[in-house]
Amino acid sequence: MKRIYATALAVTGFAALGGYAVYASQRPGYGDNPSKTCMALAAPAAAAAGRVFHVDPVRGSLDGDGSAARPWRSLDGIVAAGLVGDETRAPRLVDRAIAKFRRVTINPPMHANGEAIVHSGDTILLASGDYGSLQLSGLANRAPITIAAAPGASPRFQSIAVHDLVNFVFRDLVVTPDRRPETGYLVTTRPRPDVKVSHNVRFTGLAIDGAGSIAQTDPALWAKTSANGVLLFGECIDLEKSTVRDTHIAVVAYRSRKIRVENNEIRDFSVDGIEFSGNDIVIKNNVIRDHWPTGDTLHPDCMQGQSGPDLPTFGPVEISGNICLSDTTAVRHSRYLQGISIFDGRWDDVRVSCNFVRPSVAHAIALYGVDNARISENAVMGWPGPVLPWIVAMPAKNGRHPTGNVITQNSAQAYLNAIHGGAQPPQKLIEAIGVYRDDAVIRAALTEPVRGVALYENAWLPPGPDMSGDSRFRKGSGPAPAAPLSVEQAKAILTRTCQR
Secondary structure (H helix, E strand, O other), rough: HHHHHHHHHHHHOEEEEEEEEEEOOOOOOHOOOOOOOOOOOOOOOHHHHOOOOEEOOOOEEOOOOOOOOEEEEOOHHHHHOOOOEEEOOOOOHHHHHHHHHHHHHHOOOOOOOOOEEEEEOEEEEEEEEEOOOOEEEEEEEEEEEEEEEEEOEEEOEEEEEEEEEEEEEEEEOOOOOOOOOOOOOOEEEEOOOOOOOOOEEEOOOOEEEEEOHHOOOOHHHHHHHHHEEEEEEEEEEEEEEOOEEEEOOOOEEEEEEEEEEEEOEEEEEEEEEEEEEEEEEEEEEOOEEEEOOOOOOOOOEEEEEOOOOOOOOOEEEEOOOEEEOOOOOOOOOOOOOEEEEEOOOOOOEEEEEEEEEEOOOEEEEEOOOOOEEEEEEOOOOOOOOOOOOOEEEEEOOOOOOOOEEEEEEEOOOEEEEHOOOOOOOOOHHHHHHOOOOOOOHHHHHOOOOOOOOEEHHHOEEOOOOOOOOOOOOEEOOOOOEEEEOOOOHHHHHHHHHOOO
């Protein structure tokens, strides 16, 4: 021990700076400088070639070897023992000794994990059982390690909170808490604001269900006690083929890069289905349905871009192939649900295409101050009432007009950008659409044409205003249905609008 300790002192040189132990001669590991390439959309090929280990909280034992015959008992236990990951940020014994001697805080880089048994390309299969709350951080691999349900199994977690990970896949897990987690999210890659970002983390096939039933809970109580669903933070982070239900906000992609939210079902939520911010974001082929009252002052959206005046420009963003339905039953419960919207900040290169949107209120697709946006081949339909759901590209809240916007080949009941430039008087169209009389911002913005927006080859649907005399429009195959629509019916309507 003395020899190891002396060597460690020589390697680090007792360097200390700002209260942290500085590892002057130790090279940062792969996990501190991971590849910027996201893992392939298909399951990683390396996983098929890797080894398979087993965890069983009922049949396993503390002295198991991870085989099918002698599974480990605890996933947390093998992680805490350092058995998982090519690299780790866990301080070594000599590091802790030096830090204690110098009275400094340990801040180690990623380094080779000499204790590990589970490495790149390997899979850990989980048997059915309760696994508690999974907390995982400070691990990196050159190829993904997969943590998955064993065939036919349903491993249950109270929550999953991870950060500072490189190359991990979480597959076919059940996340159902008894109460709201401390982080506020059932699954998160940002459990605290100060955590290191993760790279190449994928959640696929998860069944995420909040505590309690939103349909059977008072809205005000739900607002105070319910959990949010998923928070994605980092680079190359995916949520796919999963279900998220009975949540406050269902999914958040937070100021990140290369995020995919694809082929998920989001239902029974009270605020937003998907919130997004960052760069290189893809939101594709999701079903977001059945919104419930918020119980607070937040305004709900099927999807909303979240930004602000002091944040950098976000984009590109692709939003395509999604189904947004405020209600799918005859007994309607949604109130004030807007569709796909961006109201704040600076955005560039936003594509909203081939979506079906049926909100509770007027904002079906609304982009404010977005540059180089294309809104195309969407189907927008509302509920019977005095206000029609609309598609619109508007100036930013500070009055800045958008640039390079195109609205084309959509099918909708109303287009606010059509109020000017057509055969009908603007005020007549404003009244026919039912633009809110008490919304001074929209009314003021509509006193003149919105610059930077091209509007052509769109279809209008009754009972929207008759645009047959306007060369920018053709009559669609209407009228829009008044009854509730199923997901399958919405998809069938969308196929007539979207030619992809």
